[in-house]
Amino acid sequence: MERRAKIHAALGDPVRLRIVESLQITDASPTELAGMLSVPSNLFAHHVQALVSAGVVSRHHSEGDGRRTYLHLEQDTLESLGTASPVAVPRRVLFVCTGNSARSHLAAALWRQVSTIPAASAGTHPADRINPGTIDAAARHDLDLPVVEPRNLDDVLDPDDLVVTVCDRAHETPKVPGELHWSIPDPVDKGPGAFDAAYVELEHRVRALASRFDS
16 A cells, blocks of 8 residues: 555656656657656656656666666556556557567567557668577567568658667667657577567567557
């Protein structure tokens, strides 16, 4: 009860509710989010700290620009506090990472399991092939993963796509206005455990996003 009361208290401010609503489907840096919400930086920092202290929001450093941090909404903390509002249905969801060799492929395959909305993946700087660790992770989790060549974002992107970047470097190489961002650590060259952790995080986020769309 005390924990729930602390969460409700942290949410008891219009600015904090706007922060939470904005982070429902995308991670964002404090600068990005303060700009979107038109909140002065010093006041924004105060509200973010209240949400972090209550366990509603977490923050971590970017894998790209290490000076940058990203804010992430802890969805599990909010599960018992209400249902998020639905959003408009896109024609396709396009998952993007740097090499299109790991996270974006896993995300697209996971999406196909839970949604009838088409999905694709691409990279800002495509690798030569899908990383073997990605294929192994899909096999461990019984995920149907088409083994195809990585593709360049410029060759795949359609103006009607909902773009979701799943790595910090891709997000920090601005190409698509209005994209969503999931700050998922890069599992490449870090062993099976890192791929499994990326899989679990992507599965959670994919299901959360898919549940937001109007039918």
